[in-house]
Amino acid sequence: MTTTLHFDQEVMNLLHAAGGEPLSTCIQCAMCSASCPAAPFMDDSPRRLIALINADLRDQVLASNTFWTCASCFACTERCPRGIDPAQLMYALRRYSIWKGVHREDLVGPDFSRRFVRTILRNGKSYEPGYAPAFIWEGGFPGMVREVQGALRLLRKGRLPLIPSRIKDLDGFRRMIGRIIPLEGFE
Amino acid sequence: MTTYAYYPGCSLETMAASYHVSATEVARRLGIDLVEIEDWNCCGATAYSQVDELLAQVLCARNLALVEQSGRTDVVAPCSACFKNLSFANLHMQDDGDLLEHMNYALDADGLAYSGSVRVHHLMGMLVDEVGIDAIRARVTKPQEGLRVAVYYGCQLVRPHRPGQGMQDVEDPRFFEDLMEAIGADVVPFPHRLRCCGGSLIVTSRKAALAMLHELLRSAGESGADLIVTACPLCQVNLELYQAEVNREFGAEFKMPVVYFTQLMGLALGASPKQVGIGSEIVKAGSVLACRGAATP
């Protein structure tokens, strides 16, 4: 027999490892939203997103830009009177939407995350120019020119590397990662 | 000489080289030996846990295992994001035997093992808690008198809170101000000192990040600061590199230098501007430092 999980239960499972109290204990006091510096740019405030999850409105939640507009500042987490961890919730929803491939196409975040991970699997270290193309998108051509200007400013000050830095033991590193996730998915 | 394992992190190799240089200089002048972890890897920054939690975890586990293998018990990270990642990954493994076992299964493929014995410090935490504010004050030869600094904590230096960290140090910390006062700087009231710089939103949600940066710069400007002082490469780069874009977007005229706390500390301990990497900023700090007499040899 199979049981279909409600979306709020699925989200709860995602949060199992993160700790924090269950979302069902939320009293909708909006302390999280009031503490959130990114709230004006979110489709739904953190409080509202939690209400949507608790109402099992999966599609509405996944269509929201909220969890990709979170800066991971943890202000909400520190202030929630019920010990809920909205910041980890935002991470969990990002993972969920990447796994399920259900994120919105107009967002830069999912692609940025994947690129970043690919860079590190290749080098063991992060390399800013390697994932620059991901963030050139958003601003279109003027955005690209601005990025290039910024990059040139850094370059002139010797603050951008021309070749990526690599760890020495890349083979061992990749064997280790291979025991956590299948590497093929990222290559 | 006290020795610590040192985890510079990716940005200190490149964008934040002046943080690395000044951190090393300060440590040397305080009789602390920072020994870089041999063949460390990226801590995962913020992007990893967006993709896979265990992946984020194992990246930190490898660095901690390398520290243990080197026979050291304490590791210092200057980057607030690296510090947060390493310290929480460490706590999770110390609390959860199953997770530790899972990590060891992966580490074994790289010829490593981790028992959970390492202590993780932020560079500033180590200086404040282990060296001590008074000991630092006693070593100051060039007090940064008259330099008005906006002390910027940002997020991960204090949040999320760690076991043993008092609520005071989360909601209303003082240690950064105390440290800057100990080197003679004039700390101005900066209401936004704990507010987020936008972090990686600068990449993924530019509008939101620019608005957040604008708020910070305005708050710092109104406080009468000569410069912002920070303890995180991401904050430094966001506040400095994107200042021009904030100016364009909001019709503002900020010219606010953003320096690392170790750069000011180094100067106060007698280092030359060059020795602490002054000169690699995009918004020049030299003139503010010089006209205040702070950086003059």
Ligand code: SF4
């Ligand atoms: S602060 Fe906590 S209890 Fe209040 S609305 Fe937000 S998540 Fe719910």
Ligand code: SF4
């Ligand atoms: S962690 Fe995210 S949701 Fe929470 S206050 Fe910060 S930006 Fe808002």
